[in-house]
Amino acid sequence: MKHGGDGLVFGGGGPDQSVTRAVVLPFRKSVEISVKSLKVRFFRNLITALSLALAVSFVTFVFVTTDTAQGLFESGKPALLDMLRHAGYDVSPGVTAVGGGPKERWIVALSLLVCAVGIVNAQLMAVTERFREIGTMKCLGALDQFILRLFLLEAAMQGVAGSFLGAIFGGLAAVLTGLIRYGSAAATHLSWSAAGLSVLEATGIGLALSLAGVLYPAIVAARMRPVEAMRVEE
Amino acid sequence: MSETHTIVRVSGVTRTFRMGKVEVQALKGVDLKIKQGEYLSIMGPSGSGKSTLFNMIGGLDKPTTGKVFIDEVDIAQLDAFELAWLRNRKIGYIFQTFNLIQVMTALENITLPMIFAGMPNDEAVEKGLKLLELVGLGKRHNHKPQELSGGQQQRVAVARSLANDPAIILADEPTGNLDLTTGEEIIALMQELSEKRGVTIITATHDYKMLSASDRVVWIEDGRIKKIESRDQLNITIGGIDAH
Numbered sequence: 001m002k003h004g005g006d007g008l009v010f011g012g013g014g015p016d017q018s019v020t021r022a023v024v025l026p027f028r029k030s031v032e033i034s035v036k037s038l039k040v041r042f043f044r045n046l047i048t049a050l051s052l053a054l055a056v057s058f059v060t061f062v063f064v065t066t067d068t069a070q071g072l073f074e075s076g077k078p079a080l081l082d083m084l085r086h087a088g089y090d091v092s093p094g095v096t097a098v099g100g101g102p103k104e105r106w107i108v109a110l111s112l113l114v115c116a117v118g119i120v121n122a123q124l125m126a127v128t129e130r131f132r133e134i135g136t137m138k139c140l141g142a143l144d145q146f147i148l149r150l151f152l153l154e155a156a157m158q159g160v161a162g163s164f165l166g167a168i169f170g171g172l173a174a175v176l177t178g179l180i181r182y183g184s185a186a187a188t189h190l191s192w193s194a195a196g197l198s199v200l201e202a203t204g205i206g207l208a209l210s211l212a213g214v215l216y217p218a219i220v221a222a223r224m225r226p227v228e229a230m231r232v233e234e
Numbered sequence: 235m236s237e238t239h240t241i242v243r244v245s246g247v248t249r250t251f252r253m254g255k256v257e258v259q260a261l262k263g264v265d266l267k268i269k270q271g272e273y274l275s276i277m278g279p280s281g282s283g284k285s286t287l288f289n290m291i292g293g294l295d296k297p298t299t300g301k302v303f304i305d306e307v308d309i310a311q312l313d314a315f316e317l318a319w320l321r322n323r324k325i326g327y328i329f330q331t332f333n334l335i336q337v338m339t340a341l342e343n344i345t346l347p348m349i350f351a352g353m354p355n356d357e358a359v360e361k362g363l364k365l366l367e368l369v370g371l372g373k374r375h376n377h378k379p380q381e382l383s384g385g386q387q388q389r390v391a392v393a394r395s396l397a398n399d400p401a402i403i404l405a406d407e408p409t410g411n412l413d414l415t416t417g418e419e420i421i422a423l424m425q426e427l428s429e430k431r432g433v434t435i436i437t438a439t440h441d442y443k444m445l446s447a448s449d450r451v452v453w454i455e456d457g458r459i460k461k462i463e464s465r466d467q468l469n470i471t472i473g474g475i476d477a478h
Contacts (some may be wrong), residue, residue, distance in 0.1 A: 036337045135333075136381075138321070139333075141318050141319065143318050205399045225295075
C-alpha cells in the first residue's frame, strides 16, 4: 500500500485543508438526535417539563389575574371598582394601574428560582446518566460545541413545550377564577391582547429558565474528556 | 504493504496520576514503534499501565513527559479541533462495553462519524449499509442496540470504527464482555480487516485468544514494557502461559 497524502495524518496541505479537516454536525441532524434523545427518556423529560409547566402556569396565573383586574379597573364603573377594592386591590383616586404588590413579585421570583434549581438538578443527573454516550460521541470526533448544542436544543424543545402548556393552563385558570370572582364582567372587560401577551411573556420566561438551567450541566458535559467513554463501571 | 512506515511512535512516555495526595506513576518510560498494517496487542494485568498506554496512543490522554507521534505528528501539539478531526478520520475506536449510542439504530450509529466528517446523508447511509454487510449484519440495520446481542453490538461497533476508513483501529478489551465463541468471531473479524484493508489494529487486552491473531504482542508490567514478541516467538510462549 502506498501512503502519500492519504496515509499521512497531516499530509498534503494547501488551501483546501480547512475544508477537508472540518468536523461538522448539520443543524437538522442535531435536531433529529435531540428529538430522539427526548423521546427515549420521555418519562423523565415529561417530569422536568412538568415542573417547568407548573412554575410557568403560576406566573401566567398571576399575570392574567392582574390583566383581569386592570380590565375591570379601566372600565371605571363604580360597582366594578368596588368589587376590586373588596378583592384587595388599591383603587384609590390617583392610582392609574392595579397590580400585585412587591410581595406577589417576590413569590413569582421565588417560584421561578425553585424551578431553576430543579431544572439544574434534573439536567445534571441526565448528564451523568449520559456520560458514556457523550464520551463515545467525542471519540467519534464530536466537538465540545456539538454536545453543547444537543443539550441546549433538548432544553429549548422541552422549555417551549412545557412553558407553553403551563402558560395556557395558568391563563385559563386565571380567567376562570376571574369569572367566579367578578362574574361575566371579568371576561368582557379583560383585554385579550394583554392576556395573550402575558401568556407569551410567561412562555418566554419559561424558555429562558430552561436554557439557563441546562447551561451549566451542558458545559460540564461538553468539557468531558473522551476517556470517560472507555471507563468500565458496572 | 509498506513494512517500514511507522504509524505510531511512543517515545519516553511517562504518565503520573494524582490520587488525592499520592502521586502514582502509571507509566515509567515507554518506547514503542507500531508499523502500518500491523495487528498489535498490548497485554498486561490490570493496573499495569496497559490502559494508560493505550489511551495515549489513541490521543485520549496526554503524557506527563515524553511524546506520542501519530504519523510523525506530536499529538500533544494538537488543539481541540485537530484532535477531534484525528479521532473522527484517523482513528476508529472499539470499546469493551460496545458503546453504541442507545437512542440510535445500528445504521445511524455507523453513519454518525460520517456525518461528523461532512459526508452527505445518502452517501453515508449507502456506505453504512455496506459496512453492516461486511460485518454480517446487513438485515439488522434498523435495530436498536438493545435489540441486538452482545456479539452483534460489537460487530456494529467494528463497522462504526471503519466508518471514515481510519488508519488505526483501537480496541480496548473488545472481547471482554463477550463469551468465548463470540469473542473468537470478533477477533477473526478484526484480523481479516487488518489483512484485507491494511488497517493498523491495536488492542489492549488480557484475553489470550487474541495472541494467535496478533502480529506482535507487547507485554506491559508495572508501567514498563517487559517484552515484545512477534508471532513466531509467541507459539513457544503460549505453552508456558497455559501451564500457569
